[in-house]
């Protein structure tokens with residue numbers, strides 16, 4: 001059966017000492033509280049703090065993810081970070097195709113597919129983000145948009161490769177806006193994604209893939225969202241920068 005996952009996407013936040021404090025605060029909470037069974041906690045700090053985070057993670061019960069990876073293997077790509085580098089640092093997960101990367105850095109579904117390939121070749125689990133912008137939702141196109149993102153980003157994979165992938169549905173209009181999708185709005189897209197996976201890969205595999213919700217998820221709404229049958233956890237932005245809130249969300253199952 002699929003895992004419950006709560007992943008913190010710190011985005012471009014925290015200085016070195018703030019990052020150190022935040023990880024320590026998370027670890028302190030983990031010492032005091034036992035996470036619900038089958039819940040995996042993932043921390044995705046900025047690149048410069050990955051090493052520090054993996055060092056701490058070795059002593060505690062959370063995994064580490066990067067926020068981005070190059071679509072190229074290696075070589076003259078100044079400023080890029082390769083999947084091989086992440087593998088050599090024992091990074092477990094990597095976010096791909098976040099809406100901020102799609103909007104500000106020109107990432108397309110083709111880029112997402114190439115990054116997913118790089119990660120899988122290096123044994124790192126991709127957390128692939130999909131989601132519609134406000135105008136698309138207002139035009140009733142959310143199902144179509146998400147279908148295209150899932151098909152073009154993932155459907156070149158074999159069934160065994162797909163099993164390594166986590167999907168995050170993040171409606172762009174809900175990210176950082178305080179405006180959360182209602183549980184019904186989120187559940188219907190999650191069910192849609194799972195049915196796309198079932199049609200292509202079969203029901204059994206579709207049922208094994210964790211699909212996370214992201215977009216203004218916080219302690220006050222996590223319980224209701226996570227109670228939906230096709231919502232397997234959350235990709236948390238703002239609330240992951242406060243250890244208390246992040247852990248409260250992780251305890252919401």
Ligand code: 13P
Pocket residue numbers: 009098170174175176177178214215216217235236237238239
């Ligand atoms: P917020 O939780 O800040 O809305 O961000 C969600 C997100 O983009 C996580 O990747």
